[in-house]
Amino acid sequence: MKIGLIGDSLTEGRPGVSFVSFLQKKFPNYRFDNLGKPGETVKSLHTRLTNSPLQKNYDLTFLWIGVNDVYSKLLKIQSQPVVKDHDEFKDYYRNILNNITSSSRYTIAVSPAIIGEDLDNEFNLELRDLSYIIQFITGKHSSIHFLDMNEVFLQLLSTGDRSNFINTSILNIMKDALFYKSPPRIDHLSFKRGLRYTIDGIHLNSHGATIVAEKYGAYIEELLQL
Known part of the structure; x- marks a missing residue:
């Protein structure tokens, strides 16, 4: 079985802990193509897939994109272009899905x-809006499933202490990727920052990566009938 993983740095697995490495351990006989790219937005991903189309024989493809269309607005440097509004996000996302579905038997659209x-900051509220848009688009395709990762983490964070830490420095993000590579060191940094599932408010620590791998793994088992 061949599985494509399309997305940004969360899919690539740097900085933070790679959930893809957990999937590879759980499904050693499956091939996982990690197509994550740091800083990717829906606009830049659309360009990438247009210039370099996917191979045509994926059994299952996950699309996890959209966080940088909000997060990059907090950074002093925007490495990739972002959409101007939600209508443009919808158009680019729909075109990306059309590209992917022609190359894959099943597609999972991940919010x-x-x-x-x-949970109450303005950025998470905007991500909730993007999740609704993605859910609306996927509801029109029988071969596309929707995984609401936003809701997954909102439920996990609905109880207990929460930190408002968000890393908005490109330099510090690069330092995290360079100096914090092992899960124990990453989890210790998360602890120091008061974070439970991320290293910096966005990228995953081992707890967050485990949760994402479990959600992805459930779809792999269901759709590919292990």
């Missing part, structure tokens, strides 16, 4: 998760 572990 962006969180920006900061404070």
Whole structure:
């Protein structure tokens, strides 16, 4: 079986802990193509897939994109272009899905998760809007399933203490990727920042990566009938 994983740095697995490595351990006989790219937005992903189309023989493809269309607005440097409004997001996302579905037997559209572990900040409210848009688009396709990762983390963070830490420095993000590579060190940094599932409010620590791998794994088992 061949599975495509399309997305941004969360899919690539840097900085933070790679959920893809957990999937590879759980499904050793499956091939996982990690097509995550740091800083990717729906606009830049559309360009990438247009210039370099997917191979035509994926059994299952996950699309996890959208967080940088909000998060990049907090950064001093935007590495990739972002959409101007939700209507443009919808158009680009729909075109990306059309590209992917022609190359894959099944497609899972994953909503962006969180920006900061404070559920009430304005960035998470905007991500919720993007999740509704993605859910609306996927509801029109029988071969596309919707995984609401935003809701998953909102439920997990609905109880207990929450930190409002969000890393908005490109330099510090690069330092995290360079100096914090092992899960124990990453989890210790999360603890120091008061974070439960992320290293910086966006990228995953081992607890967050485990949750994402479990959600992805459930779809793999269901759709590919292990």
